[in-house]
Amino acid sequence: MEEIIHDQELESKEYFINMGPQHPSTHGVLRLVLSLDGEIIKKVEPHLGFIHRSIEKMCEHDSYTQIVHLTDRMDYLSCHINNEAVCLCVEQALQIEVPDRVKVIRTIIDELTRLSSHQLWWGVMGMDLGAITTFLYGFRDREMITDIFEETCGARLTMNYNVPGGLFFDIHPNFQKRTKDFLDYFKKKLPEYDTLLSDNVIFTQRMKGIGILSKEDAISYGVTGPTGRASGFSCDVRKHHSYMAYDRVDFKEILDTEGDCFARYKCRINEMWESMQIIEQLIDNIPEGDYKVPTKAVIKLPKGEWYQKVETARGEFGVYIISEGQKSPYRLKFRSPGFSNLSALDHMARGCKIADLVAIMSTLDLVIPDIDR
Amino acid sequence: MDNEEIKKFVLDRVAEAECTDGVQFLQVTVPSEKILQLASELKSNETTSFDFLFCLTAVDWPDHMEVVYHLKSTKHNHQFVLKGKINTRKNPEIETVCHLWRTGEFHEREAYDLFGIKFLNHPDLRRLLLTDDWEGWPMRKDYEDPINMIEY
């Protein structure tokens, strides 16, 4: 009896809100249980798994070429980079050295993927804050990149352009021209993006000083990608553990020290400039050669374990393969950036208002399939 | 610190550790009881200072369970793989590391959810991805679900 009375007291004090699974700003089916005091958030508890498909379990039955296709379905906005992680892991295990041409093309498409992902993020973030117009702008410019992808590999979102050993097929003859056209266009548009939001008083007031994540916390929570770098955590895999053609291009790792929503926003905007710079350095220097190293029809990895990390648009994506020498892995683990980034949400959102939580979530740039896997 | 030094560091503290030089990382397997003590030393010691746990997962072997910690030091930029070997598959238990690396909180919940490994002293050990009333541990090799799983 006493316990019941105690519970009732608790209930009368705490106000819970279920944000999600269907909610406009959770960007998918994420459910957050908020404990509120008025409008101030006391606790955020994420409930995941609404689109958990157990991709890792599926992988234990699939061949390595099939696994590549499954990775598209996790972080669909950086699908090419996810594909690449698995391919790199398999190539590393088989000790295949892919041709230079493949390296450069993969890098260019990686960066295009990153650009398109950040464009979408920019649009959606504006919409979360109530500026619906940005959503349309973001999608308009993203369309140009998806058109390039469509011409290159036939798909706009889940591309499957990578196979272990190289690429599915060679790039389209128009690829270089269209990419350069896009860069010329987007160079004019990006400053416009920036002025539309970051010069706006309402926007800056809503972003500055909100959802602060210190560097120590970022490392401890394993928050990577632009979110971690905005807190000063130097975690760019492209710099620290360079793969593909990243060691031959000149680019900066964008770091900030503030760690608030505005720093994360700035970080992504600046990253778009860096991505464009990387593409510019490579687009005219695609070496001639094969686009693929022939592999066996059924790939069997030797006994052992491999870990490959890549930098997706959201952070560090890792593939951990344990092989027993079979055609499918014994155990495969995807370390998804969104999963770790989400774990810091509660820490960042405490003491903020509901509107701030929306801002924090949008600057974390969560993709739910990436978290649930 | 290179692999040899890490190996020495670990062996000094846990004599029964098994070290293998993998293709990429040094892999160190220690019994599950020693994990917490070793992990806190690896994190707090100045020479190692492994402050970034970038991946935590579990592996279900035929006769034992394994919890795999991928560690990196942001200060010294070295990384290695620590494995905690749990000798039973029935009621696997291991000490939590989530007070050392906060990211462990979610990763350990996931490992509990899918493998049924109990992380002792974890502040909030519940199912994460699956529903609360789910039965069994799906990522284990002997898990059977005749409806949803397609056998090849």
Added chain:
Amino acid sequence: MNWLYDFTYLTQSIHESLSRNFEQGTVVLIEMILVGLAFMILFALLGLVLVYAERKVSAFFQQRLGPMRVGKWGTAQTLADVIKLLMKEPLINKNADKFLFNLAPYIIMITAFMTMAALPFAKGLQALDFDIGLLYISAVSSLGVVGILLAGWSSDNKYSLIGALRSGAQVISYELSVGLSLLTIVILTGSLQLSVIVESQANGWWIFKGHIPAVIAFIIFLIASTAETNRGPFDLAEAESELTAGFHTEYSGMKFAFFFLAEFANMFIVSALGATVFLGGWMPFHIGGWEVFNNIMDYIPPIFWFFGKVSFIIFLMMWFRWTFPRLRIDQLLTLEWKYLLPINLMNILVMAFLVLMGWYF
């Protein structure tokens, strides 16, 4: 075509012809019904036109075309939507307070109607011409918040409740600024009667005649009235990315349409009020000494002047909505209590000083 310039003849002749045929009481009754019908038609038309306008304006800002399929240029899109909303199932939450839940949309609609009664649309085209018209409008228009609070409370939904409480805090705060900015002009006119306010602008609009204080008052009025009608960037009560749809989350079908319609009607009302008080109402634009120009301006009927000015202010409000991100609740209240209200009070003092010294045209 004379009636187009002065509606007094038209209304007078209707009144006379009715008086000849009926008794005094019946005449009043028939006239009330006629006026009610006229307002209802106006209301429905406003809904149709403004929803279409909002879609087209937002499409213009977002570099797309907007509705294009139903009718020429998508003009019949809103009609199609009305039919869709009529056919939708009116859902009520199981635990909702059904009486209040059904009442809330009507309260909002009724307040919109009541406010509209006092607006001077053109010369002689005004249903009620009080001597306290301005006070009446600002008093009645703030009643709408009761409907919003009821909707939020009775819905049995936490999002609705938060939205309603936000809206309550917001409307009550911004009501002050709307009232005070209008008061700045009342100092100049010396009357609260809307027809007198319009007449006093025959030789120039108050926004031009009233010097800088009038301009400041107009800007404050624009901000505060946007907030009072719960439109973006002050749409915290709805805040679709935070509270799904705020106070009308649980409403569907025609009841939802009433909220929607009331939002547009309120937008029209505040724009009309702004146009009447600051931009000369139905008075044409005149420049002193330019006889030919003034004659050409006079040639445009007053009702077109009125609706033109109203459309201009509505366009401004739509521009805000589709450009700015939304404010947070504490920023919203800070803006009102720490900036707008003190500026407003100072502004009234300055204006009073100007009037005392006679330093206005």
